[in-house]
Amino acid sequence: MNSSASTSDRQDVGKLLDTVLALAVDMMDADRGAIVLQQSGQLNVVASRNLPPESASSLTELSSSIVRKAVSTAAPILVHDVQADPRYGQAASVVLHQITSVICAPLFMHDRVIGVIYIDSRSNRQRFTDENLNFFDIFARIAAIAIDYARSYSELYRDALRLQDEAQQRWRFEEIIGQSPKMQEVFNLMRRVMHSDISVLLEGESGTGKELVARALHYNGPRRDRPFVTQFCGNLAESLLESELFGHKKGSFTGAIADKKGLFEIADGGTFFLDEIADISPTIQTKLLRVLQDGEIRRVGDTEARRVNVRIISATNKSLKGEVEQNRFREDLFYRLNVITVKLPALRERQSDIPLLVNHFLSVAAKRGQNTKRITPRALQALVNYDWPGNVRELVNTIERAYLLSEGDTIDVGDLFIPEAEQLSLRRRTLKDFERDIVLKVLKEYGDNKTLTAESLGVSLRWLHYKLNEWNASKMKDEKVGS
Numbered sequence: 001m002n003s004s005a006s007t008s009d010r011q012d013v014g015k016l017l018d019t020v021l022a023l024a025v026d027m028m029d030a031d032r033g034a035i036v037l038q039q040s041g042q043l044n045v046v047a048s049r050n051l052p053p054e055s056a057s058s059l060t061e062l063s064s065s066i067v068r069k070a071v072s073t074a075a076p077i078l079v080h081d082v083q084a085d086p087r088y089g090q091a092a093s094v095v096l097h098q099i100t101s102v103i104c105a106p107l108f109m110h111d112r113v114i115g116v117i118y119i120d121s122r123s124n125r126q127r128f129t130d131e132n133l134n135f136f137d138i139f140a141r142i143a144a145i146a147i148d149y150a151r152s153y154s155e156l157y158r159d160a161l162r163l164q165d166e167a168q169q170r171w172r173f174e175e176i177i178g179q180s181p182k183m184q185e186v187f188n189l190m191r192r193v194m195h196s197d198i199s200v201l202l203e204g205e206s207g208t209g210k211e212l213v214a215r216a217l218h219y220n221g222p223r224r225d226r227p228f229v230t231q232f233c234g235n236l237a238e239s240l241l242e243s244e245l246f247g248h249k250k251g252s253f254t255g256a257i258a259d260k261k262g263l264f265e266i267a268d269g270g271t272f273f274l275d276e277i278a279d280i281s282p283t284i285q286t287k288l289l290r291v292l293q294d295g296e297i298r299r300v301g302d303t304e305a306r307r308v309n310v311r312i313i314s315a316t317n318k319s320l321k322g323e324v325e326q327n328r329f330r331e332d333l334f335y336r337l338n339v340i341t342v343k344l345p346a347l348r349e350r351q352s353d354i355p356l357l358v359n360h361f362l363s364v365a366a367k368r369g370q371n372t373k374r375i376t377p378r379a380l381q382a383l384v385n386y387d388w389p390g391n392v393r394e395l396v397n398t399i400e401r402a403y404l405l406s407e408g409d410t411i412d413v414g415d416l417f418i419p420e421a422e423q424l425s426l427r428r429r430t431l432k433d434f435e436r437d438i439v440l441k442v443l444k445e446y447g448d449n450k451t452l453t454a455e456s457l458g459v460s461l462r463w464l465h466y467k468l469n470e471w472n473a474s475k476m477k478d479e480k481v482g483s
């Protein structure tokens, strides 16, 4: 949607320049004309009339000494009989093109010269006058305002597009790390709902990646060029949340000093991410239901209904179904929000992903810092064993802190500051111990499926069988010794 808007936008600036120049040439009955703008320290011809195409973008065809003078003095210039004028007559371009009369006026942005508008006449049929000069100067001042406006508008647009590109890069699917079966399920569901407008409910503990998934759904879906708006709904005063979501009319309550657009209007055409949805009050639940049913909102204190087209993605760290059963959440709203539920697993339910995540966050940290750091097997094992009540968010913080605090280029258990790592650093464990722990954990995650486990660990099935037998044997031996 926006990419076509941007092209037409850039065309709009070009068109404006052409129109301004055409007007100038016609009004002054000139032969040729050009608009020259300063662009990164250079003077470039950005619009031209009757200049041969091969030279239309350079200054050589114009009387460049006159153009430069208008820029440097910031004053309009009129020259009659250019060839007779000792100041310009020798300039190669003048000689070459038999220019007889020139007017050149600066284009101002605030008090700065951003370029000039130039016209000349090669025949004797028109010789510009001082009166022409005054008129042309005023014309140039007005034109400059239009050009400046159009230019900064298109620059703004380009900036916005660039930011959007960045956002789309940043929220790519591939940025969501995970290969465990539980994450595969998440990805499968995401792929199914990505290209539609279906309302999605994201359930999961805090820090499991709900917002990350919401953004990925938006930035990889059909609404990617429209806004992604988020609102945190947990423990907010009802009136505040209401006016944030739906906006208000001036004077509808103390402090409503002007009309205000609500976030639903701002998100129009895009996606609205409602975080901690389980906490919203019954009044807001009812209003939300109206948006979902009729696609209409009403600003607080307003009688007029406004149409909005918004895709809803909501998130909760509670069971929303449970809230319905406790009569704290409207059932009809629940079904509207929850066309599809995506459950984000707690990190402790997908321990096999921890090494992947750790390496990912280490390389992110390395990109920001100067050097790459690696993690010792012992430290990695401690991270895999820990139960991560704060989930991936806590892991991100742990890795970033360890990266900053560790000396040298390795991160060891002592750099982690997680409770279990401290115990672990006291206990002596061998590499074989770690190997066994990891294999058994992954095996459990895959519901004892050995083929998938071997695949996920990048080992052969034969190796896995061999190891399992070995561990079984030693376990039986231990038990015998113990009895």
Ligand SMILES: Nc1ncnc2c1ncn2[C@@H]1O[C@H](COP(=O)(O)OP(=O)(O)O)[C@@H](O)[C@H]1O
Residues within 6 Å of the ligand: 175, 176, 177, 178, 204, 205, 206, 207, 208, 209, 210, 211, 212, 213, 392, 393, 396
């Ligand atoms: N699967 C994942 N891969 C990479 N980073 C993740 C993943 N899940 C969560 N994160 C990161 O963890 C942090 C918390 O994620 P967030 O989406 O805010 O969680 P939630 O909304 O569930 O509280 C963010 O920095 C996010 O980028």
Ligand SMILES: [Mg+2]
Residues within 6 Å of the ligand: 207, 210, 211, 275
């Ligand atoms: Mg969150």
